[in-house]
Amino acid sequence: MPVKxxxxxxxxxxxxxxxxxxxxxxxxxxLLDNLTERYxxxxxxxxxxxxxxxxxxxxxxxxxxxxxxxxxETAVAETDVVSIVPSIAGGSASPAVVEGEVTFSKxxxxxxxxxxxxxxxxxxxxxxxxxxxxxxxxxxxxxAPLGMYLAAAGIGRLGIVDFDVVDHSNxxxxxxxSAADVGRPKLQAAKERLSGINPHIRIDGYxxxxxxxxxxxxxxxxDVIVDGTDNFPTRYLVNDACVLLGKPNVYGSIxxxxxxxxxxxASRGPCYRCLYPEPPPPGLVPSCAEGGVLGVLPGIVGxxxxxxxxxxxxxxxxxxxxxxxxxxxxxxxxxxxxxRKDPDCPICGERPRIRELIDYEEFCGIPQAQEVxxxxxxxxxxxxxxxxxxxxxxxxxxxxxREPHEWDIxxxxxxxxxxxxxxxxxxxxxxxxxxxxxxxxxxxxxxKATEFLLGAGFQRVRNLEGGILAWADRIDPxxxxx
Amino acid sequence: MIxxxxxxxxxxxxxxxxxxxxxxCGVLYGRAAAEGKHVLCAEPMVNAREDERHRRFVVTxxxxxxxxxxASRSGLTLLGFYHSHPDHPAYPSPYDLEHxxxxxxxxxxxxxxxxxxxxxxxxxxxxxxxxxxxxxxxxES
Numbered sequence: 001m002p003v004k005x006x007x008x009x010x011x012x013x014x015x016x017x018x019x020x021x022x023x024x025x026x027x028x029x030x031l032l033d034n035l036t037e038r039y040x041x042x043x044x045x046x047x048x049x050x051x052x053x054x055x056x057x058x059x060x061x062x063x064x065x066x067x068x069x070x071x072x073e074t075a076v077a078e079t080d081v082v083s084i085v086p087s088i089a090g091g092s093a094s095p096a097v098v099e100g101e102v103t104f105s106k107x108x109x110x111x112x113x114x115x116x117x118x119x120x121x122x123x124x125x126x127x128x129x130x131x132x133x134x135x136x137x138x139x140x141x142x143x144a145p146l147g148m149y150l151a152a153a154g155i156g157r158l159g160i161v162d163f164d165v166v167d168h169s170n171x172x173x174x175x176x177x178s179a180a181d182v183g184r185p186k187l188q189a190a191k192e193r194l195s196g197i198n199p200h201i202r203i204d205g206y207x208x209x210x211x212x213x214x215x216x217x218x219x220x221x222x223d224v225i226v227d228g229t230d231n232f233p234t235r236y237l238v239n240d241a242c243v244l245l246g247k248p249n250v251y252g253s254i255x256x257x258x259x260x261x262x263x264x265x266a267s268r269g270p271c272y273r274c275l276y277p278e279p280p281p282p283g284l285v286p287s288c289a290e291g292g293v294l295g296v297l298p299g300i301v302g303x304x305x306x307x308x309x310x311x312x313x314x315x316x317x318x319x320x321x322x323x324x325x326x327x328x329x330x331x332x333x334x335x336x337x338x339x340r341k342d343p344d345c346p347i348c349g350e351r352p353r354i355r356e357l358i359d360y361e362e363f364c365g366i367p368q369a370q371e372v373x374x375x376x377x378x379x380x381x382x383x384x385x386x387x388x389x390x391x392x393x394x395x396x397x398x399x400x401x402r403e404p405h406e407w408d409i410x411x412x413x414x415x416x417x418x419x420x421x422x423x424x425x426x427x428x429x430x431x432x433x434x435x436x437x438x439x440x441x442x443x444x445x446x447x448k449a450t451e452f453l454l455g456a457g458f459q460r461v462r463n464l465e466g467g468i469l470a471w472a473d474r475i476d477p478x479x480x481x482x
Numbered sequence: 483m484i485x486x487x488x489x490x491x492x493x494x495x496x497x498x499x500x501x502x503x504x505x506x507c508g509v510l511y512g513r514a515a516a517e518g519k520h521v522l523c524a525e526p527m528v529n530a531r532e533d534e535r536h537r538r539f540v541v542t543x544x545x546x547x548x549x550x551x552x553a554s555r556s557g558l559t560l561l562g563f564y565h566s567h568p569d570h571p572a573y574p575s576p577y578d579l580e581h582x583x584x585x586x587x588x589x590x591x592x593x594x595x596x597x598x599x600x601x602x603x604x605x606x607x608x609x610x611x612x613x614x615x616x617x618x619x620x621x622e623s
């Protein structure tokens with residue numbers, strides 16, 4: 001059955017001046033094939049030499065661009081109207097401002113050739129990349145793909161802020177580091193790796209904790225800031241510093257099987273505070289160290305961030321500004337949430353109340369939470385104390401309040417497992433006549449359990465300071481840590 | 483040959499001056515005859531570029547479709563588009579060539595330091611290899 005195809009004025013000389021032609025075809029591809037079969041001279045104006053639709057030719061089915069439908073596979077029916085719409089564009093040959101003095105060596109041209117042959121990047125785009133400066137906050141899970149791809153792509157100046165040391169538990173996802181790097185500063189290991197990938201770029205390292213005192217000075221020199229951190233105080237700090245300086249913040253976060261990506265640029269859209277005006281109470285959202293993360297996930301999220309950085313620098317495509325991408329690895333689904341600028345946002349709204357950097361630990365309630373924990377004042381015992389107690393007495397009940405999957409990793413000999421959530425139901429298994437020592441991984445959950453047991457009337461109950469990690473550190477180094 | 487009435491020339495110059503530092507763009511309506519194109523009216527359009535507006539312009543697909551519809555409603559022909567080159571000569575760039583369509587006239591106005599200068603018109607060669615300048619005549623109305 002024939003479908004009506006509207007021909008734009010400049011192509012009518014090739015269709016016998018017809019404004020509309022009736023063409024057979026069930027899909028856009030068939031229509032265009034049959035159209036250019038009938039009007040052969042049309043072909044070179046619609047398709048380039050390799051047979052691709054020219055970038056400035058748009059094909060619409062009714063109101064929709066086929067690029068937002070199934071492209072050439074878009075099905076068409078007799079009632080549809082297909083329009084060929086020229087994209088009218090042009091410009092002068094005056095140089096892009098950024099090209100400046102950038103030059104490329106022969107080696108660099110070879111290295112970037114897959115960029116250079118794309119008209120969307122080309123020498124002009126590659127020069128933008130080389131002129132660009134990008135600061136990565138964090139060289140961990142997100143920082144690994146970010147750093148490696150940004151270095152490889154030819155970002156001229158990469159800054160890295162990190163003060164951590166490579167740990168065995170990083171190697172499951174932080175692919176910048178090798179087993180031999182364990183114990184070395186992350187910054188040093190990352191710098192070596194990235195300059196190995198691309199010796200033509202400059203890498204500046206800052207082995208410091210990002211703080212309200214240094215953030216503005218660190219950020220000022222960079223075009224784009226990338227947030228690869230894993231905690232709320234730093235996330236709000238990065239956001240606020242970017243808003244105050246007017247810099248784009250390429251945001252990514254990961255937790256267990258889920259990731260989020262967005263670009264916050266307060267001059268063009270919402271900021272992180274427009275989305276999350278208040279941080280969650282401390283402890284509600286665990287970090288990767290507490291909640292775990294699937295090894296590949298930061299690779300995906302960090303790569304998406306790297307892509308957004310390149311698009312910002314190249315000024316190409318649709319930036320994630322105003323959109324939050326949520327990736328669920330178990331479902332293998334990407335969902336997109338539209339984000340609006342909050343006119344009441346305390347930092348980027350119409351009447352900003354925050355005009356300088358604040359104390360972000362305080363803002364996120366961390367000192368307060370620590371204070372509460374300290375005030376809980378449950379009796380404690382050190383790992384050395386427990387060792388002594390076990391050696392001297394048989395009347396010690398070691399209660400492990402971790403989860404069964406943690407129990408599978410490592411456990412203390414003779415301990416009994418009752419996960420924190422089950423404790424109220426299984427409290428009858430405890431003997432109030434015995435000395436009870438409660439432990440978890442590092443001591444936080446067991447403090448809550450100790451408090452609960454004291455409230456339930458147990459007298460001889462103590463919390464093991466530092467948990468099983470401290471035990472592995474100081475009493476039995478043969479135990480694995482996680 | 484493309485024939486522009488003085489009002490159209492003036493409209494393009496004013497638009498080029500007002501948009502200066504950014505590229506201005508607009509549409510040319512008129513009639514196509516054997517001896518050339520007769521422009522009847524030049525109408526400003528929105529430069530939809532968000533970046534590099536000093537050296538690039540783009541007309542959105544929906545604005546283009548509106549212009550086509552307007553032409554067919556008023557019985558005129560879409561003859562082409564004009565755009566300005568801020569601080570750059572009135573010659574098409576490789577970028578212009580890359581994005582050109584046949585038949586259309588591409589009228590380019592050089593704007594130097596905010597002052598409209600030379601105006602020229604070009605059409606794409608049939609084999610897409612280059613632009614050919616077409617004589618631009620101005621007509622007192």
